[in-house]
Amino acid sequence: MVRAPCCAREGLNRGQWMPEEDKILVDHIEKYGHGNWRALPKQAGLLRCGKSCRLRWVNYLRPDIKRGNFTKEEEDTIIQLHQSLGNRWSVIAAKLPGRTDNEIKNVWNTYLKKQIGPFNTPQRESKKNKKNKSAASHMVSDMPVPTATEQQQQSQTSDRSSADIIEESLSSKIVDENFWLEAFIVSSSASSLSSSSMDLTEAEIINPSIGQQCFDLFSSYGTDDDDMEFLVNFSTGLVDLEELSSL
DNA sequence: AAAGGTTTCAACCGCAATGGC
DNA sequence: AGCCATTGCGGTTGAAACCTT
Incomplete structure (x- = not known):
């Protein structure tokens, strides 16, 4: 038997907190503290569940909360x-x-x-998200097409970052499908501008089917240290697409 | 001015961790 | 060791505010 959610009890208020409720909660906590959240609403005379009281206090009523925009x-x-x-x-x-x-x-x-932008670190995945996860190709097709200037700017920073990002990711063992896809995109855009051995046109770089193809190849190729080296070479233009396709 | 679309953020939900018995 | 109550966390939702047409 599954336990009912704490707020499922009849007669408890939900939704937006009223100023009077806030005042009751603040007064009670200032007087007695919040030793037991579950018991607190009853003691304070609030028609709320303990969880709701805790959240309201922690996220809004606590005296040390800083208000206003983030600097x-x-x-x-x-x-x-x-x-x-x-x-x-x-x-x-x-x-x-x-x-x-x-x-x-x-x-x-x-x-x-x-x-x-899209090169943020992979996120911890919820069970719900795993269920709804879309194909990796969506990530590529959703990517904005960089202008030549943007690519230039990106390559200036990503000349540093393509291999660095890859190695950072490797050293922290964050190697999942997002990593491979991102590594491909980063390495493609960097190497197309920095190395003549990488014969990729701008269109190919952002072409979803090539992104998906390479992702599939990388995925099937595995994730051990040799693969890392391969990917770093790929990112720096020492391996080209033909070689990749022949794997 | 109003309708529809988008963004923001407070609040909720469900699950995992923790602690007491 | 196992069960149960409680707390804390992160993802998600939905109402309100804001923006666009």
Whole structure:
């Protein structure tokens, strides 16, 4: 038998908190603390479940919460931490005093994610997402087509990053299908501009079918150290598409 | 001005971790 | 060791605000 959700009890309020409810909760916590969240609403006289009270306090009513927009420094910190930690919002929030995990998660999902583009670190995957995961080719076809200038700019930064990103990913053992696809895209765009041995046109670089093809090849090729070396060579233009296709 | 579309963010849900018995 | 209650976390939802046509 599955336990019913705590808020399923009849007669409990849900949704937006009223100012009176906030006041009751704050007054109670200031007086008695929040030793037991489950018992708290009853003790305080609130028609809410303990979970809802905890969330309201942690994300909104706590006195040390910082209000207002995130500063550039905070945004940079989030981006950096997300690169190394992934979606571990509570850990990221611990590094940003006054900011909540929920707030950081929202900021990330609303605009920081879009700011940094598609080469963010792979995220921990929920069971639900695994079920709904779309084909890798969608990622390629959804990619915006870079202009020549954008590519130039990208290559200037990704000359550094193509091999670096690959090696960073390898050293941290983050090797999943997103990694391979991203590695391909990064290495393709970098090498097409930096190496003549890579005979890829701009159209081919962003062509979804080639992306999918290479992804499939990489996937079947495996993920051991030799493969890493191969991919690094690929990224630096030492292996070309024909060789890749003949594997 | 109004309808429809998009974005934001507070709140909820379900699951995993933890701790007490 | 195993069960159960509680807490904490991350993903998701939906109402409200905002924007566009």
